[in-house]
Amino acid sequence: MSEYLVQFNNISKFFGKVIALKDVTMKLKKGEIMCLLGDNGAGKSTLIKTLAGVHRPDEGEIIVEGKKTIFDSPKDALDMGIATVYQDLALVSLMSVTRNFFMGREPMKGLPFFKTFDIEKANKIAAERMGQIGIDVRDPSQAVGTMSGGERQCLAISRAIYFGAKVLVLDEPTSALGVHQASVVLKYIVKAASQGLAVILITHNVHHAYPVGNSFTVLNRGKSLGTYEKKNISREKLLSMMAGGEELNKLEVELQEMNRKN
């Protein structure tokens, strides 16, 4: 048994002549939060889709719990316990909290061939799970459209955990949220990790990533600029690496000022 829950070794992905990813390596232990940082166009989306089993890597290997595996489809990745929460969250705003929570994986009851969707059980579990993360769904049959952005994000994450995620891949979970909502979501991510999940947090917001991450991988133009333990790297260094250097030094100063104000 490897000490790592999941390892992505030297992953490369090409689209025709375009090198979308080149030799990206990430290793995660249980309970660890790795933040994957990168600006727009750094290859984050391609990497996420490779982790999620949508793309098959052209080079490199994926090792889950010590076993080398190949994901042929998103379902394969899911079956191995790697759950990806995309930016669109895969929530249908017109559908109820319960129906969203169990979408595609409905609990069933009844005799074979006459099985029905056990909506009472589903309601109970959904309300319970949401309650555990401090979101009181008064009525689990209310439409998801009535929830706030942070609540929706938490619902999507909570759903992934309920269905047996060991590794959570979160795509920009805080990008559309206000400060308060973002902190609620980040708190929940830390809590999830403390329960033994490994989390890959993809973001371009260092200020959201730095407080919660254990390690940081910076992606730039499809290549990894390395993985750093939190103690070995400062917030400022990360920021400048992400942007690719000098040109943002000025902006960095401004950002720090803004940060101080916040």
Added chain:
Amino acid sequence: MSTKSKSIETKTDFNQDERLKKVSKLRLLLNRPELGALGGAILVFIFFGIVAGDTGMFSAYGVLNFLDVSANLGIIAIAAAMLMIGGEFDLSIGSMIGFAGICIAIPAIYWGWPLWMSIIFAFSMAVLVGYFNGILVVKTGLPSFIVTLAMLFILRGATLALTRLITGRTQVPGLRVLIEDDPLAWIFATDTFKWVFTWLGSMNLIALRTDGTPLATGIPPSVIWFIALAIITTWILMKTRYGNWIFASGGDKNGANNVGVPVGRVKISLFIGTAVAATIFATIQVLDAGSADTMRGTLKELEAIAAAVVGGCLLTGGYGSAIGAAFGALIFGTVSMGIFYTDVDTDWFKVFLGAMMLIAVIFNNYIRRKVTESK
């Protein structure tokens, strides 16, 4: 005194989030998609009850008459609603009705097939057409509006061309004699509960013909099919996994796909559903009339969609109800027949149909905003 009031206060605080407005029962009811159609149907009955209450519209014969018309439309409206909830349209329903009709009539009359075999053949063709529509929409990603509009012309044209090629005309009569003793046709051609009507007639409770048999002979097969379909589809939507997948596929197909809902398969099955419903409609009509006509079902697809919309389906998918579409069909059927019992010129029916649909769309749009409104 003060302790008492305090305890009451804490109790309410515990039960209620102070930011949450009290949701009335009425409000919860308003969130049901079929509410508008139910209200509309009640209004329509009140209206005709007042205007045409003493004309025979609500005699047994009159009721069965408008129920039959509603039921025929309802059969295709329910299937159209299911497909709309799944996020797609089918404009080829009307053409499929004509096509299915001749698929029954030509083999039975010209090729000497037994009637049951022709009926099975028509349903097989429906499954093929539905599958073709579905796979085309799913694989190309083109709007179903366009794909099925093309199919509307293709099917209607093929129906006309093939019928003329094989028979030299556009109508195929002579089916009535084949119905008797056919092991399958009775499902689509038998009036049921005849004994109830005979009994009612013998008690002089309903109108009789001069020979003493009741004017209304039994519940037409369309009504039985309609009620059965309304119950089954509502059960599917509310109570089964497949029902949840239909809502999910229509609400957000990428999202649904990402959590493992087989969106493609769901949509293809719904397209097969509309084609099969069109064939049920066609079989009932062909056996009732004893003949197939190449132009049968023209514009029915739009009436079906109108009924589905009045029944609370959103044009964007993901929301609606089968029972709502059934009420929508009931409104249209009742008004289209009821208008004969009033002094109003029947030409006005289409105006009513259009106005009704417009009101429904505006109402639905308002409901959708209410449902998805963020806090």
